[in-house]
Amino acid sequence: MKMEIVHELLQEWGELIIHTAGGQTFELHLGDTKFDTERRLLTLRGPKATYVIDGDAVESVTKHYGHREDD
Numbered sequence: 001m002k003m004e005i006v007h008e009l010l011q012e013w014g015e016l017i018i019h020t021a022g023g024q025t026f027e028l029h030l031g032d033t034k035f036d037t038e039r040r041l042l043t044l045r046g047p048k049a050t051y052v053i054d055g056d057a058v059e060s061v062t063k064h065y066g067h068r069e070d071d
Contacts, residue, residue: 003042003055007035009063017062020053027064 006028010016016028026044034043035055042053 001056001058001061003035003037003040003058006042006055006058006061009061013063015064017064018053018058019060019062021057021059024053026051026053 006016006018010028010030010033014030018026018028020026028042028044032045034045035041036043037055040055042055042058044051044053
């Protein structure tokens, strides 16, 4: 999936779960994700680490809905 589509969906929805070609899963939020279209990278800043993800290695996107923490 092109990273521009991921960026567009994140702008529209605010929070996404992405699944990469390498089998990793990441939860993206507008406030902690940067898109570098020249280098084709997503940078996700999390509480324990900063992740640099191949922007074109996203295989699928799940729109994440709000819920109570114990649901």
